[in-house]
Amino acid sequence: MKRKLIEHGMSIAFVTAVLLCILCMERAGTQAGIDRENAASRQYGDLGFVDVSDPFHKALLKDAVNIFYPGQFEKNNAAVESILANREDEFSRKLRKSNVEERLSWEKCGLLLGMFVKFVLVYAVVMLLTYYGVQTLAVFRFARKKLRARASKTTFPGVVLLIVKTVGKTAAYFVLFSPAYVIAYSIRTEFNTDTVIFMALLGVISNGLLVTYANKFYAFLVAESRKGYVETAVVKNLAASYSPRASDGIPYGSMFRPIKHFRGHVFEHIFSNAQHQYLSTIKEQASFLITGLIIIEMALNIHGHLSYEMLRQMLYKNWDIVIVIILGIFYTVKGTEIVVDYLGYRAEKRIENK
């Protein structure tokens, strides 16, 4: 664990240092550009008092320069014209960019922090919901598969029921595999899709996240159920029925409970071993989940959210703010990795009786 923590710490330090270097270079570059633009006008001192739109001020400046630098009338006039043109350009550029150009300030950092906290909260909620959803779907599918395998004869449902089931299943798959923006735009006219609750819901059900990771968990359950200890446990009379109604089966209540336990049933061990193996997949799931949330915020242009803010600042080339946001997202991923590694370490200790 210590080695892993050192590795995480090093990568956090490395990325922070690199991004802060880029931030400083970007700020220095911007400042150098401003200095370059002002260099020409600085040779005549502070000209802040000159109103470039006033012809009297312009004429007065030209006369003053000609008195200070006599004998180079043409050169002086050209220099003053250039300075005035630059100042006009600068003024109109500032006016044009007044609502888009932002610099990193303490006030902006405070706003970004608020967005970051919101992002992390949504991420934590979606992570918990998907964790629950993944396990519940996988357990449900596993129990159903086991029940079907044990059924002595197959009963065919009626045609209508079959059609309804097929249509329902296809529709569910279409929703689960739809990218978030397709679902959101499809219902945008009827519902407000810019709320945090909707965003969290979309994070859970869209982008194929739930179904992909439920399948992974299911694969762990299947692999685990094929191991020898399961057969031994069944031979030794541990409950092994998967019927939800049987006294030695798995009731629906156990399947849908947030913290799942199947005491006295062989599935308790299959489940807990699969859960342990799944820990290594959580890092991957977390990264994919963050990708999904970023897609949702960016694609749906949800104002006041971290990823949308990043896209906006990228558009306006406010790179210092973009760097800070990236750093925040990176810390979130790293934080998750550290938590998962710690949980894995604890589970390992428990299994190996350390």
Add this chain to the structure above:
Amino acid sequence: MFKQLIIKKDSRWLGIWLLGILAAGIWDNLFLNKPALRQVAAGFVNTFSIALLVVIFTLLLAWGVTLALHFLDAGKNKAPYLLLTFLLNLIRSIPQIVGILFGYVAVSVLVQAGFLRSEAVIFPLLAFCISLFVFIEFVDLMRERIAHYQKLDFYNAMRVCGIPEGRVINFDILWKNSRIHILNKLISVFGAAIFLQCSVDFIISVGLSTDVNSVTLPATMGSLLAKIDSKQDILAIGYALTHPGYVGNLFFEHLLGLSVAFLIVFSLMSIYHIANGYAERHRL
């Protein structure tokens, strides 16, 4: 033969996918206007070409990095191994979409500056950006396979027989004994590439449209979906949900957006089922 194909889940879904695309193509040919049809066709071909390139790059990158890690790990000087592992973990910690988004922006800046003109160069570059953030999982898989076989007797037996380590790793472990796993992962990578590509293109077209527009990057299904016409078509689905009588109009009047969305979602779903079926058939 046909029955065999139907029984196998992966073959069945491959058939369903191809038939679905064919059906959508025929329907679009009949009812979608020609300029829009050309756009959908170009978007479809571009998207799948880039996704295919992603698969190829991912395989090459992963194979190369796996071998590098394996031989560096066996060497006396551990510094290069630790450095490479550190870099890989760093890439792992960057959310895919963020990395790919910056890659795409860099490519579009190069296009705007006139350094890149031909699609023959742009496509591989875009594909490389995606594969750079996808290939790590592949490396993990290959490393797992090598570690698994290294524990078995046959690895040591082959080494004792004088067979070079490179051949044992490349041919006997990765090719002869892991190609099913590799192929299964490649199918998943193909699906992930389509999803990521469409999402990034959509985001870029919606969020950065004034700067990095569809002129600078090739049209894909993601950028097509972000067009105002397509978005209106998708918005019509919501209207049809509350006005069921309008559903019929979707298939004639809102075909552009609906076709693109269908192609994306249907492809993602089918590819998932193909990968899943393949894994089930080979008990992976």
